[in-house]
Amino acid sequence: DQQVKQNSPSLSVQEGRISILNCDYTNSMFDYFLWYKKYPAEGPTFLISISSIKDKNEDGRFTVFLNKSAKHLSLHIVPSQPGDSAVYFCAASGTGGSNYKLTFGKGTLLTVNP
Amino acid sequence: GAGVSQSPSNKVTEKGKDVELRCDPISGHTALYWYRQSLGQGLEFLIYFQGNSAPDKSGLPSDRFSAERTGGSVSTLTIQRTQQEDSAVYLCASSLSGGAGTDTQYFGPGTRLTVL
Numbered sequence: 522d523q524q525v526k527q528n529s530p531s532l533s534v535q536e537g538r539i540s541i542l543n544c545d546y547t548n549s550m551f552d553y554f555l556w557y558k559k560y561p562a563e564g565p566t567f568l569i570s571i572s573s574i575k576d577k578n579e580d581g582r583f584t585v586f587l588n589k590s591a592k593h594l595s596l597h598i599v600p601s602q603p604g605d606s607a608v609y610f611c612a613a614s615g616t617g618g619s620n621y622k623l624t625f626g627k628g629t630l631l632t633v634n635p
Numbered sequence: 636g637a638g639v640s641q642s643p644s645n646k647v648t649e650k651g652k653d654v655e656l657r658c659d660p661i662s663g664h665t666a667l668y669w670y671r672q673s674l675g676q677g678l679e680f681l682i683y684f685q686g687n688s689a690p691d692k693s694g695l696p697s698d699r700f701s702a703e704r705t706g707g708s709v710s711t712l713t714i715q716r717t718q719q720e721d722s723a724v725y726l727c728a729s730s731l732s733g734g735a736g737t738d739t740q741y742f743g744p745g746t747r748l749t750v751l
Contacts, residue, residue, distance in 0.1 A: 564728070619691060619693075624677075625679075
């Protein structure tokens with residue numbers, strides 16, 4: 522049973538436009554959400570996170586929105602740049618003693634065209 | 636400073652053979668994690684080490700999988716009697732203190748394991 526879902530395997534946008542990557546989760550015990558970015562042949566790198574007590578977190582061109590009632594979060598990248606082309610993973614962790622465990626989605630391949 | 640390193644970067648083995656995958660975490664990080672990513676899937680948690688505490692092995696898929704962490708630093712993931720379904724990228728991560736999802740996990744480049 523997939524607890525973190527990224528339903529779009531890929532997304533293509535033009536340079537300078539907004540990229541919106543979506544993520545849904547089913548486990549109501551999740552209280553911390555992260556986005557990781559992965560280039561080919563490299564490990565994932567942390568991008569941005571949000572706690573369940575917030576509905577928005579912004580860091581430069583990257584903003585994450587959380588809608589707890591819908592169990593949905595999204596990552597907005599604006600303006601998109603060709604260097605943003607990568608696989609983006611949504612991840613979540615929960616409360617309790619094993620909150621170090623991250624549950625990942627399958628990823629979305631973002632391609633930013635010049 | 637140096638990031639998480641893993642070796643080998645690629646490993647091809649025959650079904651039934653044993654393999655060892657190595658991870659060198661970031662110096663000073665007390666928490667170490669192993670994940671694997673099978674084709675078309677997200678990262679799947681395997682095992683977690685924190686200091687001298689007993690590891691959380693709850694994600695290991697079978698008793699053919701084991702891991703150890705010597706001296707609180709280097710870790711080795713061992714897969715015995717490999718099967719074709721073990722083919723995946725095995726990723727190691729470390730974090731400063733562990734214990735919470737808020738403690739950023741830094742990933743190595745992974746070891747791509749192919750079982751023929």
